[in-house]
Amino acid sequence: MKIGYLGILMSLFLGVGPLMAQSQDDDKTTNLQRLVEVDQCVACHIDEEALPEGLHENDIHLRVGLSCAGCHGGDPTSDDMDIAMDPARGYVGIPDKREVPRFCGKCHSDINFMRQFRPQVETDQEEQYYTSRHGKLLLKGDTKVAVCTDCHTSHAVFPASDPRSSVYPTNVPITCKKCHSDPDYMASYKIPTDQFEKYAESVHGQALLKKKDVGAPACNDCHGNHGALPPGVTSIGQVCGNCHINNLQYFQKTKMAEEFKKMDLHDCIECHGYHSVPPTNDDMVGVGEQSTCIDCHDEGDEGYKAAVQIRQLLLDLTTAIDSAKVLKKRVQIIGMDDLDIEYLLKDAHQQLIHARTVVHTFDPKQVEEKTKTGLERAKEAIQLALEEIKEYHRRRKGFLFATLFTTLLIIGLFIKLRQIESEQKSES
């Protein structure tokens, strides 16, 4: 009986373990193995060791059951090369680069076909592509430009949501970089090739590439996906405004926005740059070394004065918040009540964020509305923290009263002991 239990246990460890590993291996090889038996293209190309370069067995097309003939045509049931690769049977072989968008578009532009795989699928990629710079140049016969396979690969295609995909957000800049950072390749187009370098150092690049924050914009979020175009002069603000909605709205209502248009200046990028957008800080406002205001404004003019005022308002609030934070940490460490301080600080910080957004109105009064409330909250937090620290020290006085009682008890017991011992002495 004991051996029976032991047997079950052994089989659990020794039997099921390898079995599970086996089933995982099966999963890995199914796509190609399954095809070898039914698809002569795969069978021969494996035998001849002529599988396409970069083929991934979990390629989306293989996974949904499309094999070679699904794109390249021909008859996959025949092991006779002449029959299998007969143009009369639809064989198209490797398409000419100029034909690639249409080649992929055969299926991807057909809503009825694509709906089988995903009911809400988009089918306008090809159409959009021909509106892009890439598409337009391709139509003119330029085969250096990117076509579908340059960005998505030919035989290792994954959905954009799959981290293995060449167009997964964190991979997009690297995919675009392949061509756009190659000075020799881009020489004939006479456009800069330092975009990736600048982008990688920018606040967006750092967030996406370093922190892997896929919410941060990659190249396609500003330039578009299939309809890739450089943002036009009038649309730059709109592009930034897709994410920075409030900042754009405040800016558009200012006098400066009108002036910018007249002077042919480009909204956001005049202060923040474009590919190399640095992390913002309060010193960008004001008249200090890092200020962007003094690029246009001179001492004495209205804008210069506003910059000084706004900078001071932000400085007052951040200083108050920092002081409150230091005190809050002290309160927290000594184990006093810091919850209300935390709420006040959160509120003050919220006001600071508002104020920083309102900076885009370039109106000190509007900024002050926010910083004033923030300052009040920060000061309340400081006051509360100081009270908590005071209370912490006040407790010591209470000890004197508490100890008075025990000390009296000690003295009383001592007197009693002496009394007992002197009685015992006199008795003996």
Next chain:
Amino acid sequence: MKRNIFKKVYDWLDERYDLTPLIEFGKHKKVPVHEHTIWYYMGGVTLFLFLIQAFTGILLSMYYQPGPDSSYESLRFLLTKVRFGWLIRSIHSWSANLMIFFAFVHMFSTFFTRAYKKPRELTWVSGFILLSLALAFGFSGYLLPWNELAFFATKVGTEIVGAVPIVGPIIMKVLRGGSDVTGATIYRFYAIHITLLPAIFMLVLALHLVFVQKHGMSEPEHLANLPESKKKYIPFFPNFLLRDLILWLIVFDILVFLAVYYPWELGLKADPFAPAPAGIRPEWYFMFMFQTLKLLPGHVLFIEGEVLGILLFMVGGLAWMLVPFWALKERPGRRIQPMEFIGVAVLVYIGVMTILGYVL
């Protein structure tokens, strides 16, 4: 009338449980008076501090909620919103440290007065087990606030346990409730701290006290050999007990002073993903072991330095527990006896390593 009721109750109990011999024992119990009498009080002080631990621990458990999202928060609530919660927690923490301090004093005074000798061998062994349990109380309780220092100190502490050859990795995994210090570790440490350890502690403590009562106070050898007429005694009740009480109250005053003037801080909440902050060190009573392990070279001959250190501590601890069974004989005429030399060496070693731990 009142006396009559007490007498009736006493008679009722006496008839059934034969209390009179116990009362007689208490009445005739004597405590020797000599230059080392002061050390007799150390065990009592340790016991008193243990009672404070039990009492404040029960109060704390009414608010404490173990868990990675509730340990720190519930303690913060206790400290900030519950009236005198801060005081109870601070007393619990200070009392724990004082209890271990007095337990050490009690143990070394017993060692130097050679009170462990026949027939008190098991009193010594049970006392040593109680000290080990007190250290386990300290280690398990340290993690419960789930603050930065506690988290990393427990991580390092359990890693040291994991370095014990053969059984170490298993013990570490069982202690942690997994391969790392997580919420599961808090639940385990909490269960160990408030159920397992108190149960074992109470049992060993009861044995220890029974042994002490059975043999009475140990007298120094030069006094034991004197004729009864030349010995000095005081009655246990009320003389010794009153002195005990006075000392307990003084210790209580000191304890409250420490708790109020130097309240135990809560620290910042533990963040398992944050890098370890500077100055991670164990509680002072583990410092000499921690420092020794730090100073040992990576390898000593064929064995890892850390493993060697742990093995030496295990052998040393075992030898210390079994002192009554191997104690070296006294050599007449020698100013310093061999066991005194060993005791001083151990004290100096613990002292120097502890100081180095804080200085280096």
